[in-house]
Amino acid sequence: MPPALPQLDGAVLLTDSGLETDLIFHHDVDLPAFAAFTLLRTDEGRELLEQYFREHLRTAAAHGFGIILETPTWRASSGWAPQVGWSVADVVRANREAFDLVAAVRDSVRELVSDQAGPCVISGCAGPRGDGYVVTERMTGQQARIYHQAQVEAFAETDVALVSLLTISYPEEAIGFVQAAADAGVPSVASFTVEVDGRLPDGTPLGEAITAVDDATDGYAAYFMVNCAHPEHIGPALDPTAVWAPRLVGVRANASTRSHAELDEATELDDGDPVMLAAELLALRAAMPAVSVLGGCCGTDVRHIDALGAALRG
Template sequence: MSRQLPQLSQELFLTDSGLETDLIFNKGVDLPEFAAFPLLSDTKGRRALGDYYREHIAVAKNADAGFVLEAPTWRANPDWAARLGYDAASLAAANRDAVALMVELRDEADSGKPMVISGCVGPRGDGYQPDDVMTADDAAKYHQAQVDAFAEAEVDLVTALTMTTPAEALGVARAAKRAGLPSVVSFTLETDGNLPDGTTLADAIASVDADTPPAYYMVNCAHPSHFADRLIPGMQRLRGLRANASRRSHAELDEATELDDGDPVELADDYARLRAALPQLTILGGCCGTDVRHVAAIAGLST
């Protein structure tokens, strides 16, 4: 199992877009509890996941870029899985199976550029608000089972996406370290550029770095207009970006009944401006409302 992280170079790496919103709104796939991992349990669902990743891999190959295969396990933690009828054993099996699918896709792609497999850890509670506030110790204990399942599979790293508090992010970093895996922390930000609990991005990074530094940081599930002025030059630990297509707040998105997919070209321009200020932003993808069109535009390709 590889532990090298080629995305730490200055080469461009792409990743996928808004998996759940793309499947629900663009492809008509039902996702109870906004969870994609149950699709692994049947042939039709597995095919839908495979097709989704393949179209993004094709963009990366056309852009001559590396690719981060983020497993569809954002909701695959005990609280959310229990609502879907999973016990501890079946949940661990699902997490391992999600990684197995990523391995299949990597081997099938046979890309000339590096393809990295990441085990995705989502927040215990709602991704838009810190409704289950934990200490870092509690978060490490809570997320350890999922991280351990990844460690038993062929992952290169663990990525904590949509973290709403520094404490939970730190907990995932600690769990990954205990499992012998590199970690990445990605925070979500509100329209004021701060985490949902009010912590500034700079303070959140400093807080986690002071205890268990991950390999790098990302921002996801927020539009660039919400945080561009917070990404100060010199913030070298920030290397990845997965922005929302919509300029709406999290509260507005929670209430929305239709998809706001924004403008792929406009979003790509926002990315270009951010990368001009922070050239180390080389790991790029999308989040809610985005799809393969947005990733292609960000990579400088037309669809």
């Protein structure tokens, strides 16, 4: 039976941050198709990933918080294999290797900070079949279930606490992913992204999307999140009085207030103000008391998680 999730039992957990943008802009790494899992092929790449997870875990521990670490596998699904020159079998195997890497970092760091650290939850991270910001080829729920099956099953063979689909732009893909997780018997999280008006890229209101997924899956998802959007874009979607409000447990925010279209065209990183972003995330949490998972997405790095930990502790 999967372990209980501390974020659903009163614990406030931080997350890691914008792995891909951190690698590209701060470490000058070429990431084809935004695919961080490709770094698993080299010693240098693995060292960069280990460093990233190590510094986030230590930062959370320094503030006395636990953390959720997402495996570097947002693009590690079959549809992206040709774009990075990998076979589908190699991409599927990369999900298990990514978990092993993160788990090894967790174990080594926790030996040093066990007196400070809260729980460290490892999530098997999946990403959308399409762009993430733009709805192009739209799957039915059943098509999405089949598409995400191999990646979810690969994670189910490890000791991940849950699997998470990040940056979802329409409800049907979330439905299929949650069904695939149910088939594999692993807890799941569906994380939508929103545009500047608080709606999903396909125009669906956030609350309607959450409700649609729960209705289609008998409420199987452990909880829901929003990621890859700035707090001022997420705010219009929130309604603390709504029936679905307790199901929204996590927010991973972008550093920039720019729209998705503007971010796609940007050639320089907009990393915003870490202290201000932390304050804005705390304001969202005050409005939505069920939110217990807070962290960063594109444009953020360990500085933003450090500022968030300090704000939460304060």
